[in-house]
Every structure is written in structure tokens, then in C-alpha cells.
Amino acid sequence: xTTPIPAYNPAEIEPKWQRIWAETHAFEAEASHAxxxxxGLIEFPYxxxxxxxxxxxxxxxxxxxxxxxxxxxGYNVLFPxxxxxxxxxxxNYAIKHHVHPAKVTxxxxxxxxxxxxxxxxxxxxxxxxxxxxxxxxxxxxxxxxKLFEHGLVFRDKTLVNYCPxxxxxxxxxxxxxxxxxxxxxxxxxxxxxxxxxxxxxYADRLxxxxxxxxxxxxxxxxQVNWIGKSQGAFVQFPLxxxxxxxxxxxxxxxxxxxxxxxVMAPEHPLIDKYAGRIANMAEVKAYREECxxxxxxxxxxxxxxxxxxxxxGLTAVNPLTGKxxxxxxxxxxxxxxxxxAIMAVPAHDQRDWEFAKKFGIEIIExxxxxxxxxxxxxxxxxxxxxxxxxxxxNKKDSIARAVEEVEKLGLGRAGVQYKMKDWAFNRQRYxxxxxxxxxxxxxxxxxxxxEELPLRLPEVEDFEPGQDGKxxxxxxxxxxxxxxxxxGGDAERETDTMPQWAGSSWYFLRYVDPHNDKVFADRGxxxxxxxxxxxxxxxxxxxxxxxxxxxxxxxxxxxxxVSCPEPYAKRTAQGMILAEDGEKMSKSRGNVINPDDVVAxxxxxxxxxxxxxxGAFDQAIPWSVTGSxxxxxxxxxxxRLQEKVVAGDSFSPALNAVLNETVKKxxxxxxxxxxxxxxxxxxxxxxxxxxxxxxxxxxxxxxxxILSPVAPHLCEEIWQRLGHAEPIHHQxxxxxxxxxxQKAEVEIAVQVNGKVRGRxxxxxxxxxxxxxxxxxxxxxxxRITAGKTIVKVIFVPGRLLNIVVK
RNA sequence: GCUGAUGUGGUGGAACGGCAGACACCGGGGACUUAAAAUCCCCUGCCGCGAGGCGUGCGGGUUCGAGUCCCGCCAUCAGCACCA
Numbered sequence: 001x002t003t004p005i006p007a008y009n010p011a012e013i014e015p016k017w018q019r020i021w022a023e024t025h026a027f028e029a030e031a032s033h034a035x036x037x038x039x040g041l042i043e044f045p046y047x048x049x050x051x052x053x054x055x056x057x058x059x060x061x062x063x064x065x066x067x068x069x070x071x072x073x074g075y076n077v078l079f080p081x082x083x084x085x086x087x088x089x090x091x092n093y094a095i096k097h098h099v100h101p102a103k104v105t106x107x108x109x110x111x112x113x114x115x116x117x118x119x120x121x122x123x124x125x126x127x128x129x130x131x132x133x134x135x136x137x138x139x140x141x142x143x144x145x146k147l148f149e150h151g152l153v154f155r156d157k158t159l160v161n162y163c164p165x166x167x168x169x170x171x172x173x174x175x176x177x178x179x180x181x182x183x184x185x186x187x188x189x190x191x192x193x194x195x196x197x198x199x200x201x202y203a204d205r206l207x208x209x210x211x212x213x214x215x216x217x218x219x220x221x222x223q224v225n226w227i228g229k230s231q232g233a234f235v236q237f238p239l240x241x242x243x244x245x246x247x248x249x250x251x252x253x254x255x256x257x258x259x260x261x262x263v264m265a266p267e268h269p270l271i272d273k274y275a276g277r278i279a280n281m282a283e284v285k286a287y288r289e290e291c292x293x294x295x296x297x298x299x300x301x302x303x304x305x306x307x308x309x310x311x312x313g314l315t316a317v318n319p320l321t322g323k324x325x326x327x328x329x330x331x332x333x334x335x336x337x338x339x340x341a342i343m344a345v346p347a348h349d350q351r352d353w354e355f356a357k358k359f360g361i362e363i364i365e366x367x368x369x370x371x372x373x374x375x376x377x378x379x380x381x382x383x384x385x386x387x388x389x390x391x392x393x394n395k396k397d398s399i400a401r402a403v404e405e406v407e408k409l410g411l412g413r414a415g416v417q418y419k420m421k422d423w424a425f426n427r428q429r430y431x432x433x434x435x436x437x438x439x440x441x442x443x444x445x446x447x448x449x450x451e452e453l454p455l456r457l458p459e460v461e462d463f464e465p466g467q468d469g470k471x472x473x474x475x476x477x478x479x480x481x482x483x484x485x486x487x488g489g490d491a492e493r494e495t496d497t498m499p500q501w502a503g504s505s506w507y508f509l510r511y512v513d514p515h516n517d518k519v520f521a522d523r524g525x526x527x528x529x530x531x532x533x534x535x536x537x538x539x540x541x542x543x544x545x546x547x548x549x550x551x552x553x554x555x556x557x558x559x560x561x562v563s564c565p566e567p568y569a570k571r572t573a574q575g576m577i578l579a580e581d582g583e584k585m586s587k588s589r590g591n592v593i594n595p596d597d598v599v600a601x602x603x604x605x606x607x608x609x610x611x612x613x614x615g616a617f618d619q620a621i622p623w624s625v626t627g628s629x630x631x632x633x634x635x636x637x638x639x640r641l642q643e644k645v646v647a648g649d650s651f652s653p654a655l656n657a658v659l660n661e662t663v664k665k666x667x668x669x670x671x672x673x674x675x676x677x678x679x680x681x682x683x684x685x686x687x688x689x690x691x692x693x694x695x696x697x698x699x700x701x702x703x704x705x706i707l708s709p710v711a712p713h714l715c716e717e718i719w720q721r722l723g724h725a726e727p728i729h730h731q732x733x734x735x736x737x738x739x740x741x742q743k744a745e746v747e748i749a750v751q752v753n754g755k756v757r758g759r760x761x762x763x764x765x766x767x768x769x770x771x772x773x774x775x776x777x778x779x780x781x782x783r784i785t786a787g788k789t790i791v792k793v794i795f796v797p798g799r800l801l802n803i804v805v806k
Numbered sequence: 807g808c809u810g811a812u813g814u815g816g817u818g819g820a821a822c823g824g825c826a827g828a829c830a831c832c833g834g835g836g837a838c839u840u841a842a843a844a845u846c847c848c849c850u851g852c853c854g855c856g857a858g859g860c861g862u863g864c865g866g867g868u869u870c871g872a873g874u875c876c877c878g879c880c881a882u883c884a885g886c887a888c889c890a
């Protein structure tokens with residue numbers, strides 16, 4: 001007699017298996033390089049004070065399922081976890097509550113780790129990294145110094161995006177729309193010395209590399225748009241009566257004959273240089289002040305209504321026609337893109353057209369095909385009014401010819417421009433990696449010697465940023481004052497720290513050898529594990545984080561530190577989980593669902609199952625409490641199947657067919673991240689099994705094997721109860737039997753003129769020819785087609801028979 | 807404005823150009839219970855008593871056959887926003 005089956009109690013079995021996995025080091029990557037490897041990666045979390053909400057584990061669960069399957073398929077799997085722990089929220093919390101950010105970070109990490117462990121993820125916790133650990137950021141600083149050594153770090157005085165509330169300089173990426181990424185307050189423009197990383201030097205490589213990796217189309221597209229490469233030409237317009245030349249950038253140098261004016265950005269430096277020759281300088285100054293008041297956000301709101309002012313007394317000479325054209329100032333031209341000045345061709349650029357209409361400037365057509373009295377024509381057509389370019393109809397040829405001519409004159413050259421800007425790399429905050437540079441009055445900027453890394457953060461009492469926009473580190477004399485490593489004289493340290501993006505730009509490399517104190521990672525480990533085979537994360541990181549980390553990796557490849565040019569072979573992204581009201585989950589809306597509560601209610605396995613079942617993985621989807629309970633019901637049914645288990649392989653051919661179908665579908669769907677349909681198919685199988693008087697051990701085991709990546713605790717427990725000493729995660733992934741999928745008879749639909757009119761059973765192996773000849777004579781078919789003239793018969797094997805009648 | 811995605815029952819969602827609505831949730835009915843919960847069984851796109859008809863945002867088209875492909879709209883979401 002079998003012992004009675006106790007009730008399914010996840011609160012008991014889940015902690016039990018989590019303990020066993022930890023004690024047996026079940027999911028640590030094997031040191032040996034004998035097996036084929038699989039490196040699965042999720043974006044390491046920022047350990048915020050709020051803890052996880054149910055959105056976070058979606059990515060983790062998906063990758064956990066894939067990694068658990070890979071282990072069963074015989075791979076040596078690296079599935080690491082770590083903490084992207086530098087960052088403003090922690091620092092702001094520290095300021096508010098007067099605790100050290102390191103302490104806050106430690107507590108938050110412990111909280112996050114407990115939550116992740118509660119969900120049973122098969123992370124290799126022996127390889128945890130923490131970006132705030134000096135043993136980690138030593139190598140972040142090391143990479144920075146390598147970038148510095150190779151001329152990819154530079155300092156520039158520019159207008160920066162400054163957040164008065166956070167008291168910090170922001171990158172363009174962090175201040176989209178004129179709002180601070182952290183506090184969402186208004187950003188103002190402030191002149192400042194800023195450290196930049198020359199990511200634009202890698203713009204083409206970042207584009208080219210996309211062709212060699214497996215990213216979905218929409219992710220690759222976003223990166224391409226972000227980089228924003230355009231081909232064109234730089235052309236110089238002499239300033240009449242001077243030796244000065246105004247350089248512009250254009251994508252259509254072939255429209256030079258249509259230039260009727262020029263526009264410069266209000267901040268353009270030539271204005272000050274020639275202030276003496278500008279008759280209406282007072283007016284110009286007033287306009288510039290007006291523009292300076294506007295944030296970038298406001299400037300972009302005035303899409304239609306163009307403003308500007310003419311520079312009286314200055315004109316520019318068209319290098320091809322010799323004609324003098326007026327120069328205007330307008331804020332529709334940005335100092336930060338191209339050269340800060342444009343040649344205006346109102347006939348063929350809508351913004352120029354609007355400006356010309358408003359200021360009464362001539363509009364000359366040089367490309368035929370539109371009606372330039374109504375709007376600018378931006379299409380193709382034959383060139384007119386354009387001297388040697390007349391008659392050209394091919395854009396490529398006319399552009400090439402125009403570039404050739406300006407080159408001959410020494411007034412232009414072909415060139416490319418990118419929307420992407422260099423990466424502003426300093427923050428005036430405490431809780432970041434100190435930038436390992438020293439300002440020496442004699443030697444200039446000098447790198448901290450490698451052997452002095454890590455350059456640690458000094459202990460301070462007060463983390464509040466300085467009122468002058470300086471880092472709290474600037475207030476610590478013992479940190480600031482140092483000796484120049486080159487000349488030995490008195491010098492001062494850089495007091496800014498790195499942005500949060502720094503630590504996350506290379507963490508995947510540290511995972512392969514996290515405890516190494518000689519190099520950032522052993523070369524043999526890098527060669528074995530890299531590249532990351534599959535990286536899943538959020539859509540919000542597919543531009544910034546992905547480009548930054550690809551940039552650093554490509555640089556490390558160039559200097560011979562890693563052997564693969566791209567860090568991630570495959571990238572996917574999950575959709576966001578929304579609150580039940582369909583809104584984004586947020587503390588302020590009060591609609592956050594805490595995974596602790598869900599696990600207490602339905603258990604971790606049901607939680608994981610629902611996260612994957614609720615909808616298409618890459619779509620945003622609202623959480624549903626009742627929906628999540630459906631997954632718990634499903635696991636209850638699996639648990640109760642134990643009551644039906646009897647010895648044997650297979651009794652029911654019908655069940656055997658569903659079983660094999662399910663193994664096949666689950667195996668294939670996991671690879672496509674179609675977890676919802678994989679689980680739906682397992683539900684169908686369980687419904688089928690529940691309907692049987694008994695199920696065999698073999699059938700039950702197969703179900704457990706394919707379900708175990710989704711519901712690992714439950715499957716381990718039943719597996720053990722079936723008498724196995726070896727854990728289920730060590731078992732091979734089951735194969736399916738194609739032969740078992742074959743059925744003798746299939747039901748097909750009978751259509752008349754494409755509309756379903758009946759169903760018939762036919763032998764499964766009926767060929768198309770035989771079916772189309774014989775089936776119309778089938779009595780059931782005849783009943784449907786009685787009295788009609790058959791024109792055509794179409795048979796789709798296994799699906800349907802369509803009879804076209806008159 | 808540009809780019810991308812999405813649009814299917816009361817809800818989340820399935821569907822190599824081939825039986826639309828798999829699998830769930832909700833709801834309804836029944837069984838078991840003193841009762842409730844849990845569980846099990848049945849029903850559940852819309853209209854219609856029925857035969858049948860209508861149905862995948864809207865309008866066209868291709869096809870024997872369209873949720874799926876093509877053309878033109880509309881709506882929602884996301885990203886970028888005067889990029890010369």
C-alpha cells in the first residue's frame with residue numbers, strides 16, 4: 001500500500017529545496033572547461049530600498065528556465081547575479097537619514113538576495129559581484145585608466161545639463177526632454193569642465209557589430225537610431241570681407257545652388273568674434289538671452305513657429321555661385337549637432353521653408369517634383385537652376401559631383417555626423433567610483449599609477465553635495481591633496497566620481513572570474529565563457545547600457561584584453577509588468593505588488609509559473625491576482641497526480657501522443673521564449689493525465705522533467721517522493737518520439753467555398769492526390785455538396801478539404 | 807512630426823495563409839458537504855427558440871481560403887523629437 005499523499009505545501013517544500021541547493025552548491029558553474037558552455041545573463045539589479053516588485057523577477061525567471069534547461073541538456077552553465085549598487089537613490093537616502101551609503105547598500109543587498117533566493121533562482125551565488133566593492137571598482141578604475149591612456153578620455157568646457165535639485169551634471173541621455181532622469185526636475189544649462197569618454201570614436205564599430213550579433217530587429221533599430229549616422233559633407237562659406245569661413249554640415253550638398261540664407265545657432269562663437277561688424281548687436285544679444293532662458297525642452301516645443309534675428313552687416317558667400325547670402329540666428333539650429341551652422345535651402349527643407357516664409361526670404365527650386373509655393377519638396381527629381389548639376393536625377397551622383405566641386409575649391413569635404421554624443425563621465429557625488437586622475441600644476445592631468453588602485457572613497461561625515469556643484473570629496477583635504485606621480489610636486493586629486501553606468505559596463509566580464517586580484521579576469525576563463533550567449537533585460541536599457549558596455553568591450557578587444565569583439569551573442573527583452581489597473585507600478589500610485597506577499601499566498605513555483613504564463617513575454621501586461629491563483633491550481637493538480645501513479649511505461653497511446661507533443665512543444669517554445677504557450681500545453685497534458693484512472697511512473701517523470709525549470713521546488717519534491725536519490729536538475733532533458741506523434745486517423749474540416757460546413761475522419765496518411773480525387777465521393781462530403789457543381793477541390797493534409805462550387 | 811510596436815470574447819491571451827477564441831481568469835449551473843472553503847463535472851464570442859447568420863479596429867485588394875499578405879485610414883502605447 002502506498003503512503004497517503006500529504007497536501008501540497010509550498011511553504012514547507014520551497015525553503016527545504018532552497019536549503020539543499022545551497023548546501024550542495026547545486027548551481028555553481030563547473031571549473032572544468034570540458035563541457036560546452038552556456039553563459040546566461042540578466043541585468044544585475046540596483047538594490048533599492050523598496051525591494052523587488054513583481055516586475056523584476058520576470059527577466060530572472062525566464063533566464064532561470066533557460067539555464068535550468070541548458071544544465072539538463074549537458075551544458076556547463078554560468079548564471080550569475082550581482083549588484084549594481086552605486087547610485088543616487090542610495091546616496092539621497094543616506095543624506096536624508098544620516099547613514100553611510102555603504103551600510104544602506106549592504107542592507108539593501110541582503111534584502112534583495114533574500115527575495116531572489118525565496119524565488120528559487122538557480123544563480124551561482126559564489127560569483128556575486130558588487131560594483132561598490134573596492135575589489136570590483138579597482139578594475140572599473142583600471143579600465144578607465146586604459147581608456148585614458150589610449151586617448152579616449154578628454155576634458156571639455158561646455159554647456160552641461162545641470163540638475164539644480166540633485167546638484168549634478170547629467171549626460172544628454174540622463175536629461176531627456178529637459179527633465180532629470182533621477183528627480184524629474186527641470187534641467188538647466190551650465191558651463192562646466194566635464195570629463196568625456198569618446199564613444200563617438202566607436203560609432204561605426206557599434207553599428208557594424210550589430211550585423212554580427214543576434215538582437216531582435218526592434219532592439220537593433222533603436223541602437224541604430226540612437227547612433228544616428230548620417231552621410232553628408234562639410235562645406236565652408238567665406239564670410240564676405242574677411243578671411244573667416246563658416247563651416248556647415250549638410251546631407252544634401254547638391255542643393256547648394258538653392259541656398260538663399262544661412263542660419264547659426266544662437267551660441268555660435270563667431271558671433272562674438274565679429275560683434276564689431278554686426279550693426280544690430282543689441283537685438284542679437286537680446287535674442288541670445290531669450291534663447292538661453294529656454295531649456296532644451298522648451299526649444300523643442302516650438303516646432304512650427306520659427307524665431308530668429310538677422311545679423312546686419314554680415315553676409316556669407318556661396319562657394320559654388322559666389323552669391324552673397326544673409327546670415328540669421330535661430331534656435332532651430334543646435335550648437336550640439338554638426339557645426340552649429342547650416343546652409344538653408346528653403347525649397348527643399350521644411351524648417352528652412354518655414355523660416356524663409358516668416359522672414360520673406362527668396363525660395364529657389366533646385367529639384368523638380370513638388371510645389372514649393374505650398375511646402376518644401378524633399379523628394380527626388382531632376383536638378384534645375386543648378387549650373388553643372390542641372391539634369392542630374394540620381395541623388396547619389398549629384399551629391400558626389402557637388403562634393404567633388406567643393407573639394408576642388410578647397411572649401412569642403414565629404415563627412416559623416418552622428419546624433420550620438422560623447423559620454424559625459426563625471427558626477428559631483430560621493431557614492432560612485434572615484435576618478436583616478438590627478439591635476440598637477442606642472443604636468444597637467446596625470447593618471448593615478450595602476451599599483452595604487454583601487455583608489456578608495458574617503459570616509460566622510462556629510463554626503464551633501466557642495467553648493468558650487470562640487471563633489472563632497474572636494475571637502476576632504478586628505479583626499480584632495482596628493483603628490484604628482486610624475487614630478488612629485490604638490491597636486492590635487494580629481495574629486496568627481498563616475499556615473500552609475502560605469503560599473504555596469506563590464507560586470508559580465510568579472511563574473512567569469514570574480515575573485516581574481518591580479519587581473520580583471522583570467523584570460524583562460526574569458527576565452528572559455530565569453531561571449532555571453534544570451535542576455536535578457538529591459539527595453540529601457542537597450543540603448544544606453546547596451547551601447548556603453550559594447551563600447552567598453554570593443555575597446556578591451558582592441559587593446560587585446562578580451563578575444564571576442566562583441567560581448568553579447570544574443571539579446572532579448574521582456575515586457576513590463578503593470579499593476580492591476582493597467583498603470584505602471586510605482587510607490588506613488590500605491591499599486592505595487594510585493595513578491596513576498598504573492599509567495600506567501602501561492603508559493604514561489606506558482607509565482608514563477610504565473611509570471612511566465614500571464615502573456616507574451618515581450619509584451620507589457622497587467623498583473624492579475626485571480627489569474628495568479630489559476631497557476632497555483634495547476635500546480636495543485638500536478639501534485640495530486642501522485643495519487644494516480646502506478647508502475648509502467650505507457651498504457652494509453654492517446655496520452656502518449658499528448659505527452660510527446662508536450663515534450664516537443666515545451667522544448668521548442670522555451671527556446672523562442674514562448675513560455676505562455678509552453679505552460680498552456682503542460683496544462684493540457686495535466687488535464688489529460690487527470691482524466692485517466694492511472695498514470696505511469698514514466699509519464700509522471702516526463703511531466704516533472706519538462707515542468708522542473710518552471711516549478712523547480714515542486715518537481716524536485718515529487719521526484720524525490722518517487723524514490724529518486726539524484727536531484728531532478730541533474731537529469732537529462734527528455735527527448736520526444738516523433739513516431740508517437742503520428743496518429744492513424746485525423747479529423748479534418750470540410751469547407752465549401754472557404755466556409756466550414758462539416759468535419760470528417762480520414763486516414764492520416766492520405767496523399768493530396770488521392771484525397772482530392774476520392775474525398776468528394778465521401779458520403780458525408782456529398783451531403784454537404786449535394787446539388788452543386790464542383791469546380792475545384794483543395795486538400796490540405798491534416799487540416800481541411802475545401803470544395804469550390806458554383 | 808518621425809520611428810517602432812500593438813489592436814482578437816466580460817478579462818489575460820492562442821492560432822506554419824488552412825476548423826478563430828487553445829490555455830487560463832471571471833461568470834453561470836450541478837455534485838460532494840449540516841454549512842462554507844477546497845475539489846470534481848457541465849456551460850460560457852455575439853444575434854437567433856431553431857435552422858442559421860454575424861464576428862479578429864475601419865475601408866478596399868490579392869487568394870479556393872485572410873486575424874495573418876498588400877494598399878489606404880483610425881486608435882493606443884513606447885522611443886526619438888527642429889539632426890541640417
